[in-house]
Amino acid sequence: MAGALPDSQGVEHFRVVRDLADFDVRSGNWLERVIFNNRLKLLALFAFISVFLGWQSMQIEVNANFERMIPSSHTYIRNFLDNKEHVRGLGNQIRIAVENTQGDIFDPEYLKVLAEINDILYLTPGVDRPWLKSLWTPLLRWSEVTEEGMRGGPVMPDGFDGSPAKTKELRRNLSHSGAIGNLVSTNMRSSMILVPLLDRYPDTGKPINYLSLSRTLEEKIRSKETDKIRIHIVGFGKLAGDLIEGLTVVISYFALSVLIAGVLVFLYTRCLRSTLVLVSSAILGVVWLIGLMKLLGLELDPYSILVPFLLFAIGLSHGAQKMNGILQDVGRGTHKYVAARYTFRRLFLAGLTALLTNIVGFLVLIIIEIPVIRDLALMTSVGVTGLIFTKLVLIPVILSYTGVSPVAARRAVQEQHVEDASRTVVGRLWAMLEQLTRRRAALAAVSLSVLLLAAGLVMRVDLQVGDLDAGAPELRPDSRYNLDVAYVTDNFGLTSDQFAVLVKTPPAKCDAYQALVDSDRLAWELEHVEGVMAVSSFSERLRRIVGGMSEGYYKLATIPRDDRIRGYAANRVISDNPDSMNPSCEVMPLVAYLTDHKAETLERVLKTVEAFAATHNRDDVQFLPAAGAAGIESVTNIVVWESFYRMHLLLYAAVVVLCFVTFRSWRAVVVAIVPLLLTSILCEAIMVALGIGVKVATLPVIALGVGVGVDYALYLLSIQLALQRGGASLAEAYKGSLDFTGKVVALVGATMAAGVVSWAWSPIKFQADMGILLTFMFLWNMIGALLLIPALSHFLLRDIGRRPKDLEVREWLPQVSIEGTAGEPATEKPSLEVHSHAV
Known part of the structure; x- marks a missing residue:
């Protein structure tokens, strides 16, 4: 290859080319020639793609989807989805508690406001109107047994006008409805409106826009608040809307990340033009991603908002390596065009391998059977694929x-050739790191790592899955939403944490005697599970009706063997509860109301249901978990925990394979992987210390941290091994690796951490948790790579490249000047600067 000086190991050392006429444009591999000999055409193509994808990115929508945030392919969730038309009241719904702070619910003024809110909700787009339930809807019914037989009707009297007579009738009807503690607070100061939501708008077929719904609730419902009336709104639709609203704050952090990155890169390079190129190309990678998301029909949601930050950080990492290589070549006198080609030639393979490792690492998340995580994996992989073009190709071309x-x-x-390392902070730090290639320091570093590993393993024993706090853990404890959740929990006997079991029978057989008896037995078992407040079931309601038919005698409130009595009672239950009991009499929900949705509570309830179903399921009756908010969350926890170890196994297997392809040495693979493993375990220990569970929001963090962290090892070890195979000692090779890419590794680690640490102040708690964990992983991966790679190399890679005639390999090294021109006398202290270019 023209302009290159090969050694016996095939490592190329690039000479200075000051005049472009002295450079052979036909040198390099075919890809390099295609790119750099057609630069203008390539830039025109990039400009066209960028404009098109930029236009697409401006049309991206921010939303959330209930079914995409749950493991919809899991058997238990399929039980719910296949039967959700039969149990509309257990799906995606909003609960609105209207409180009278100066009286009770029978106040005419309060009831008037409640009626106005009810009417507004009925006309709100996305509401499943027939199943709206409140004091003002006919779904809320009362019943009683009289001498003349069963009587009943809507709780709200016909022609209610607020008069004392009608108010008295309302009180009486309510006392016979069973709504107190459910739709009416136990202190009679507030009542609930249950608002089931559709999955899509009936007129357009588009998914429900939760941001629009949330704003409607704030503008038209919450605005009804006065000194006397308070509104409390809970449910997935409102939570999703609040999360999306909070994204506007998080998006502003992206601008902060860009600013921080720009400042740090400029302080490192002191070159404004290369800083602008680097930061702009990193932003361009994000624009490409969002544009491609629009073309693929994807949306930004509260979970995937992580991806643009991550992509910007990864793009900055790889771009900084390219910029650093060109800076050094130009500093030695090489023409900018030649410097760009040299950098492409040296770093394209290492960069491509690192990005492919990122892609494979992120694609591993696809094994998790939760659509929102699979979307995140797809988005990140597509975005990193775009970086292959915007970082590995576009940056060298622009800088040329x-x-x-x-x-x-x-x-x-000049900073690499200061004779006295103690003159600069970086020099002193590099000298300290170089000591890690020697036995005493290496042994100390490895021993410290073992101690940290042991401590991490001890702490991670307490790692839990799911939510560890009451309320909505996605938001801060003092958020308006969580305050509303606390109010509902404190004032209503039955909480919104519902764990539902679907009791399924053949059509018209839900009133079969043995099915009712078994259902009653399951209800009894669940009532005695810690964390269950109450249980509501078809059998329990049927027994109440039978007891009423027997003059309220409690001993006769049982399940009768007489088919006619059971059939009559079953019809009454179904007619009084059309929102939760299906007319075909084949799917009846058994609902356990929980004190909270903590992981341990959900696990106890689910195990009880599974054990019961295992011994009582048969052809004519099946007990199918799980519906209700708590039931769905319990299944989500199972999927997350099962995926946790599979994800780690596949992730590290993929990283090991790609590292082996890159290094062709199992010892080098061990050196690269150990810092990543240590970081992963310490990250889990930090999760335990901070009370963060493994859940949908945090599960991707470790995979993303490993995918990004392996870049440090790939760049450092690629150069180190190339220098060792060229005849350098381990200390010399590691010093050369630090000189060429060490500062960039430190810069990238600090920049990436600084970019996400601002998330710690996000109003969205799970994003704050993600920010803290990613900050730790970015910094610790960087620190671990700089400290452990030389220490582990002392024990595993010390003899790489050694040969009996080692002096013959080094004969020409003193002849290489600081300018890097082969064969000229050295003008300063001999160094391995030329070797540091060999990758």
């Missing part, structure tokens, strides 16, 4: 035109 500041370039080279 713009070049870098000559002053900044000379400074970059």
Whole structure:
């Protein structure tokens, strides 16, 4: 290859080319020639793609989807989805509690406001209107047994006008409805409106826009608040809307991340033009991603908002490596065009391998059977694929035109050749790190790592799955939503944490005697499970009706063997509860109301149901978990926990394979993987310390941290191994690796951490948790790579490249000047600077 000096190991050392006429444009591999000999055409193509995808990105929608946030392919969730038409009241719904702070619910003024809110909700787009339930809807019914037989009707009297007579009738009807503690608070100061939601708008077929719904609730419902009336709104639709609303704050953090990145890169390079190129290309990668998401029909949601931040950070990492290589070549006097080609030639394979490792690592998340995580995996992989073009190709091409500041370039080279390392902070730090290649320091570093590993393993024993706090853990404890949840829990006997079991029989057989008896037995078992407040079932309601038919005698409130009595009672239950009892009499929900939705509570309830179903399921009756908010969450926890170890196994297997392909040495693979493993375990220990469970929001963090962290090892070890195979000692090779890419590794780690640490102040708690964990992983991966790679290399890679005639390999090294021109006398202290380019 023209302009290159090969050694016996095939490592190429690039000479300085000051005049472009002295450079052979036909040198390099076919890909390099295609790219750099057609630069203008390539830039025109990139400009066209960027404009098109930029236009697409401006049309991206931000939303959330209930069914995409649950493991819809799991058997238990299929039980719910296949039967959700029969149990409309257990699906996606909003609960609105209207409180009278100065009286009770029978106040005419309160009832008037409640009626206005009811009418507004009825006309709100996305509401499943027939199943809206409140004091003002006919779904809320009362019944009683009299001498003349069963009587009943809507709780709200016909022609209610607020008069004392009608109010008295309302009180009486309510006392016979069973709504107290459910739709009416136990202190009679507030009542609930249950608002079932559709999955899509009937007129357009588009998914429900939760942001629009949330804003409607705030503008038209919450605005009804006065000194006397307070509104409390809970449910997935409102939570999703609040999360999306909070994204506007998080998106502003992206601008902060860009600013921080720009400042740190400029302080490192002191070159404005290369800083602008680097930051702009990183932003361009994000624009490409969002545009591609629009083309693929994907949306941004509260979970996938992580991806643009991550993609910007990854793009900055790889771009910084390219910029650093060009800075050093230009600083030695090489023409900017040649420097760009040299950098492409040296770093394309290492960069491509690192990005492919990122892609494979992120694709591993597809094994998790939760659509929102699979979307995140697809988005991240598509985005990183785009980085192959915007970072590995576009940045060198642009810099081949713009070049870098000559002053900044000379400074970059001079800093590597200061004779006295103690003159600079970086020099002293590099000297300390170089000591880690020696036995005593290496043994100390490895021993410290073992101690940290042991401590991490001890702490991670307490790692839990699911939510560890009451309320909505996605938001801060003092958020309006969580305050509303606390009010509903404190004032209503039955909470919104419902764990429902679907009791399924053949059509018209739900009133079969043995099915009712078994259902009653399951209800009894659940009532005695810690964390269950109450249980409501078809059999329990039927017994109440039978007891009423027997003059209220409690001993006769049982399940009768007489088919006619059971059939009559069953019809009454179904007619009085059309929102939760289906007319075909084949699916009846058994609902356990829980004190909270903590992981341990859900696990106890689910195990009880599974054990009961295992011994009582048969052809004519089946007990199918799980519906209700708590039931769905319990299944989500199972899927997350099962995926946790599979994800780790596949992720590290993929990283090991790609590292082996890159290094062709199992010892080098061990050196690269150990810091990643240590970081993963310490991250889990931190989750335990901070009270963060493994859930949908945190599960991807470890995979993303490993996918990004392996980049450090790939760049450092690629250069180190190349230098060792060229004849350098381990200490010399690691020093050369630090000189060439060490500062960039430190820069990237600090920049990525600084970009996400601002999330700690996000109003969305799970994003704050993600920010804290990612900050730790970015920093610790960087620190671990700089400290452990030389220490582990002392024990595993010390003899790489050693040969009996080692002096013959080194004969030419003193002849290489600081400018890097082969064969000229050295003008300063001999160094391995030329080796540091060999990747």
